[in-house]
Amino acid sequence: MATTFPEGFFWGGATAANQFEGAWNVDGRGASVDDHFTGGTVDRPREITRAIDPDRLYPNHDGIDFYHRYEEDIALLAEMGFSMLRLSISWSRIYPNGDDAEPNEAGLAFYDRVFDCCQAHGIEPMVTISHYEMPYHLVEKYNGWASRELIGLFERFCHAIFERYQDKVQWWLTFNEINAGALGMGSMLSTSLIQGFEGPASALTTTLQERYQALHHQLVASARVVRYAHEHYPCFKMGDMNIFALSYAATCDPADELANQAMMRRVNWYCSDVQVRGAYPSYARRLWERSGVDLSIEPGDLDDLGAGTVDFYTCSYYMSNVIAAHELEQTKGNMGLGGVNPYLEQTEWGWQIDPVGLRVALNQIYDRYQIPLFVVENGMGAHDEVVDGRVHDDYRISYLKKHVRAMAEAVDDGVDLRGYTWWGPIDLVSASTGEMRKRYGFVYVDKHDDGSGTNERLRKDSFYAYQKIIESNGAEG
Numbered sequence: 001m002a003t004t005f006p007e008g009f010f011w012g013g014a015t016a017a018n019q020f021e022g023a024w025n026v027d028g029r030g031a032s033v034d035d036h037f038t039g040g041t042v043d044r045p046r047e048i049t050r051a052i053d054p055d056r057l058y059p060n061h062d063g064i065d066f067y068h069r070y071e072e073d074i075a076l077l078a079e080m081g082f083s084m085l086r087l088s089i090s091w092s093r094i095y096p097n098g099d100d101a102e103p104n105e106a107g108l109a110f111y112d113r114v115f116d117c118c119q120a121h122g123i124e125p126m127v128t129i130s131h132y133e134m135p136y137h138l139v140e141k142y143n144g145w146a147s148r149e150l151i152g153l154f155e156r157f158c159h160a161i162f163e164r165y166q167d168k169v170q171w172w173l174t175f176n177e178i179n180a181g182a183l184g185m186g187s188m189l190s191t192s193l194i195q196g197f198e199g200p201a202s203a204l205t206t207t208l209q210e211r212y213q214a215l216h217h218q219l220v221a222s223a224r225v226v227r228y229a230h231e232h233y234p235c236f237k238m239g240d241m242n243i244f245a246l247s248y249a250a251t252c253d254p255a256d257e258l259a260n261q262a263m264m265r266r267v268n269w270y271c272s273d274v275q276v277r278g279a280y281p282s283y284a285r286r287l288w289e290r291s292g293v294d295l296s297i298e299p300g301d302l303d304d305l306g307a308g309t310v311d312f313y314t315c316s317y318y319m320s321n322v323i324a325a326h327e328l329e330q331t332k333g334n335m336g337l338g339g340v341n342p343y344l345e346q347t348e349w350g351w352q353i354d355p356v357g358l359r360v361a362l363n364q365i366y367d368r369y370q371i372p373l374f375v376v377e378n379g380m381g382a383h384d385e386v387v388d389g390r391v392h393d394d395y396r397i398s399y400l401k402k403h404v405r406a407m408a409e410a411v412d413d414g415v416d417l418r419g420y421t422w423w424g425p426i427d428l429v430s431a432s433t434g435e436m437r438k439r440y441g442f443v444y445v446d447k448h449d450d451g452s453g454t455n456e457r458l459r460k461d462s463f464y465a466y467q468k469i470i471e472s473n474g475a476e477g
């Protein structure tokens with residue numbers, strides 16, 4: 001296949017501090033929300049404990065020890081040909097409690113080393129400022145994003161890292177999968193509404209009122225820092241980040257189509273309409289009314305939203321869903337947003353594999369916004385076997401190639417796609433289950449669900465497949 005990807009297209013991978021770095025209490029870092037989550041499985045939810053129980057395993061504490069192995073890891077990514085690495089900054093490494101008077105110098109210095117290393121390898125960093133975490137202290141004191149106080153604290157965090165890394169980072173995303181904040185389980189990760197809660201994550205209940213209010217605070221915070229960045233650092237490129245949970249109407253029954261339209265608006269368009277266009281969409285008022293949400297919007301908030309629109313749009317894309325006006329058999333994947341699609345295969349974790357859906361999604365997004373797009377997460381969680389020091393992960397290679405082809409088609413359709421960062425290019429801790437056995441990487445990490453392992457890295461077959469794709473700018477897909 002001749003390549004259709006533009007010259008300078010960014011090929012790379014994406015990670016998140018809490019799932020990757022480990023070193024949770026090293027060099028002055030404070031505990032983050034995820035440090036209070038135990039491990040789980042697809043059928044057994046992670047549990048949240050307020051105090052750290054020395055007899056339980058908290059997988060994020062060690063992650064895969066990128067903190068101490070970043071040089072080796074970045075060299076491996078460079079060997080694959082990466083031109084971009086999306087990573088997040090751990091808020092509690094910089095402000096251990098979130099409301100400290102001064103930032104933690106040792107934390108700031110760590111990311112200096114990481115960005116310098118990226119630069120030495122010709123890899124452009126794309127930084128997610130908040131990826132599913134915050135200092136745990138902010139949960140106990142403010143109930144996370146339920147409080148408006150978080151806006152100012154987040155701004156302060158952003159100002160500190162913008163100032164520090166202004167010569168090293170140009171690409172910034174404010175919140176990972178910000179739209180997860182409106183969803184049940186998603187809100188636990190993205191808005192941290194878990195003050196005082198202990199027990200299985202599935203038992204956590206939050207109201208729509210709480211979630212939409214928390215989301216409003218995040219949207220205002222995001223817009224304010226985007227505007228600040230544009231005013232102070234004109235070379236910065238500021239983006240949003242959404243989970244794009246494409247859904248199809250189950251049948252051509254107009255009632256199914258209407259249900260799907262409502263789902264697409266609520267899940268996929270609500271936040272990006274605000275972040276790209278600068279205002280709540282026309283359908284928001286009715287959505288709030290039907291959800292019993294009475295949003296508290298302070299004077300100046302709407303102006304802030306209007307003044308802080310993003311320069312480019314990004315999303316994660318893993319799977320698609322099916323929506324009907326009636327009951328459907330539900331999938332297990334991506335926060336259980338929809339029903340089973342008989343035309344698609346599922347991963348072991350119940351995520352429906354749909355490369356054509358990626359093409360559909362990119363076209364829908366670009367038709368709506370007409371600004372540059374990035375796919376900043378895509379991938380397949382799978383159980384890998386190491387046999388004689390090799391991992392033959394044909395299933396991952398097949399998933400990768402099909403999604404690269406779908407992106408190529410979207411580019412040919414006219415979509416202004418600028419880059420692709422595969423989720424978890426080096427195995428890392430799963431966000432939803434806390435497992436290590438749910439692996440995404442092109443690089444295998446010898447680390448297991450019981451906490452055992454040497455942390456040694458091993459190139460899987462997919463490592464070489466992605467290398468070829470990158471080398472040929474997508475033609476080898």
Ligand code: BG6
Pocket residue numbers: 016019132176177243316377381423429430431432433438
């Ligand atoms: C995305 C998140 O939703 O999906 C990542 O941004 C997460 O943090 C990824 O790891 C894959 O999900 P999981 O649950 O398989 O780790």
